[in-house]
Amino acid sequence: MVSRSGHEPTRSLPERVGQLYYAHGLFCSSHPFPVITFALLVVLVCCYPLLNLPLPGSVPQQLWSPVENASILVNGSHETGAQQARWFTGSPSFYVQQVVVKTAVAPWTRELVLTDAFRAPLAEVFKLLEVIRNYQHKGSSKTLNHVCLHIEAVKLKPDKRLVLPEYNCLMLSPANLWQQNPNKFFQDVSLLGTIYSYQVGYITLL
Known part of the structure; x- marks a missing residue:
């Protein structure tokens, strides 16, 4: 068994x-x-x-040169042995001026939340934007509209066109996320959601 x-x-x-x-x-x-x-x-x-990868030939190229060598690059002279870029022939059509503002929230207390760390520094952008708008050359009566680059309509989707200026000076600012309106900025209860809603690379499932 x-x-x-x-x-x-x-x-x-x-x-x-x-x-x-x-x-x-x-x-x-x-x-x-x-x-x-x-x-x-x-x-x-x-x-x-892979859809967000730039195509070959469409990647922006940067050319850095000291101030003393700027005339050599513009005139195309090779006497000093400087290598001139093939796409750089003649004076530039326009230049981009970037203003970087560094701010901080101090003192940081326990009552503050993460949104306050972004709201207070971003509020300074609207003050800077107002200063740039009121620009006027001291030696003449030229204003920002006389020296800025004017653009036409933006070829984007309707929900994305709100963040870029149209028929106006090309000013790229974080304030564009709220149509450069400080009231909309301070009334936005989802500040981080508004910022990341325009981030490239996220997937939206409908």
Whole structure:
């Protein structure tokens, strides 16, 4: 008489792996269309960031030169051995002036939240924007409209066109997220949500 215990024999690791592969293969063979569709969706989602990669030849190029060598680059002289860029022939059509403002919230108390760390420094942008708008040359009556780069309509989606100026001076500012309106900025209860809503690279599932 052979006695049998109530416990099943312990399977080895290779047997468990084989059983797992068998169950996976059985599931795929029983549901081929859902499995193939799911695999294609995973591949498409993984390839989505490739759409944001710049095409060859469209990457901006930067040319840095000291002030004393600026005339050499503009005139195209090679007497000093300076290598001139092929796309740089003649005087520039316009130049971009970037204003960087560094601010901080001090003192930081326990009553403050994360949004306060962004709201207070960003509020200074509207003051700077007002100063730039009121620019006037001391030696003449020229204002910002006389020296800035004017642009026409922006070819973007309607929900994205609000952050870029149209038929006006090209001024790129964080204040554009609120249409350069300080009242909308201070009334925005989801400050970080507004900032990250225009971030490139996120996936929106409709």
